[in-house]
Amino acid sequence: MVAGYQTRLRLITVMALLGVALLVLTAQLLRWQVFDRATPLAYAKRNEGERAQKPLKPQRGLIYDHDGVLLACNLTTYSVGASPNAMLDQAYRRKFAERIAPLLGQEPAAIMEKIADTTRMYVRLEDHVSQATAREIAQLNYLMVTLEERNKRVYPQGALAAHLLGFVTSDLAGYRGSYGIEGFYESVLRGKPGIGIAEPDPWGEPIPVTMGQYTPPEDGKNLYLSIRYTAQHLVERELVRALQESGAESGTVVVLQPRTGAIIAMASSPAYDPNDYAKEAYESFIDPAISKVYEPGSVIKVVTVAAALDSGAIAPDEVFYDPGAIEVGGNPIYNPDKQAYGNVDLTVVLGKSLNVEAAQIAVRLGPERFYHYLRRFGFGSPTGVDLAGEVAGGFKTPEDPEWSESDLGRNSFGQAMAATPLQVAVAIASIANGGLLMKPYVVQAITDNDGNSVEIPPKPIRRAITAQTAHTVTRMLEKAVEQETVLAQVPGYRVAGKSGTAQVYVVGGYHPTATIASFVGYLPADDPAVLILVVLRRPQTSPWGSQVAAPVFARIAKELMVLLDVPPDAMRQHTIGSPATTTAQW
């Protein structure tokens, strides 16, 4: 019985203690929830802010060419850091350096130097370390080593299509696309960050059990370009070769589909590697095809003739008298070779690129109609291509106080006006396209990771000239190439084209010798698959577009016809004409 009493006594004691503990807990809960609510609420609110700041980064959209070749993607890399203040022992530091240096591709001495200051809490040992290396470092189990995950934009094809693609910069505000497609489609490629709301532990890491809300990041959309990797490679290769052969300072090639405005290839040289953009000068990033203007020169004669034919100011079979010189607005105009040609028709005017006749035609057309047509062909305003940094170019008009009639004469053969290579290509492409001006584009489809896809259809801007005029001008350009620009000819294909040689404008006038040589053409002339514009700046071997730019056009065109699977004229017409009776052609 005594034992039972003691048991009861112990029981009562334990219960009393529990009761007291319960009372204390109840009192504390009452204090927090009733009497002193403000203090814990303040704590909660303070933590609330911390919890909300746990953004989950989206993956930037990928960029593919027309055939699905990867042009831009993301790579996860790591920044490796260390805390020298946690390695006070010299021998330990040396051992650490010897173990980690080979993984980072550095010498132990370099690591030792970085961690020499033992008062520092953090030093960065290496950036952009691969995932495999990061894993090896993590397996070393060094507590004083930190691995910080980073995203890096990678361009697997190196400098290929660098100006077109642009690159991605990173600053305190995060990653941002600059120039080209990366810049123009920044909002599409960037994606939407997600958020994970969780209470932080004392080290700021989220406590999994408290993960109240998890909104996954929305990755950026992927872009499929109209650019064909093989065509781009060909164009860049030929452009580099052209610069070497002609001694030109720089060059640009634009290849587009006249019927759609799709840019198949576009390159400028010198280019840069977007993977190492930080090593390049700012000027390298500017795409000369869309952001730098030049005087197009004689290529504009095509527009002048087309405008005059379309407006009825001249007739297709009209014969002009070429005296070798003409004065327009008090400014004398000569032919490029300073020769007089007497009676000439429009094919000769275009073939021999006669300035005097171009000026005569512009005068007959009158400034109002001439500038109206220049605008209809897209000059003076951006083409609207989906690339960042496009400029409008321009020319003076009678509305400008500085305009004079001499400007009309000079504009007629591409002087005293500024245009980008793409503007020139698009304008001439409208003639190849039966007079319909198309908006040039680079992105033809946008897809997401769920398999949704949005196709971007070709977009006509306006009709520049009638189909009949376009057809007539094409025939003239075809004959001009056939008779005068032999170097632009492509065996098996009829080519319509025009060369241009523009003087280089410098402060106070024109450079005495430097030129910008160009050639623009399209083929097959009766059903153009591509238009190619070649621009070479300051060539050394010859100043003439017909001499240095035309052969580059021909080389590119010849290979492009194979790449784009366009059979020669004879074969194509034979096949289309009588498909059932065709025979082998060797």
Add this chain to the structure above:
Amino acid sequence: MYAPVVRNCESLNARDMSETMNTQTAPPIQTLLRPGHLVHRFMGRMERRDALGILLMILIVSLVGWLYLTQVHITSATNLQIEQSRQKLREIEAENAALRVEIAKWESLPLVEERARALGFAPATSAFYMSVPGYSVEEVSAWEANRLEINP
């Protein structure tokens, strides 16, 4: 049978006890307020059933607490697993991206060209087209073919 109030009272029989109680006078107030006295009185009133009830309550509270903690543990573990899976997914995606870059680099034309030359291939200088008798060819121009490719 319940235990009596007074210590060592097990030796008293019922009569003795009744006499003791009858002859007992009220204790002074100091005695009543002594902690030992209070405990004695409480223990005198507490029965086994009450103790069982209290134990049951403690058991229920413990059970509820255990259930709660179990749930919290499961949720925590699941969250941890989800977090680990997400991390794993990120790692696999990163590895995938790295492999994609590697493939793209190996597929790059300069490299393919170099490899082809090493294998004895030479660049084609021209293409020959031939038409096959009886082969049905649609009247589609190059432009049409390209347009169809863009907008299937």
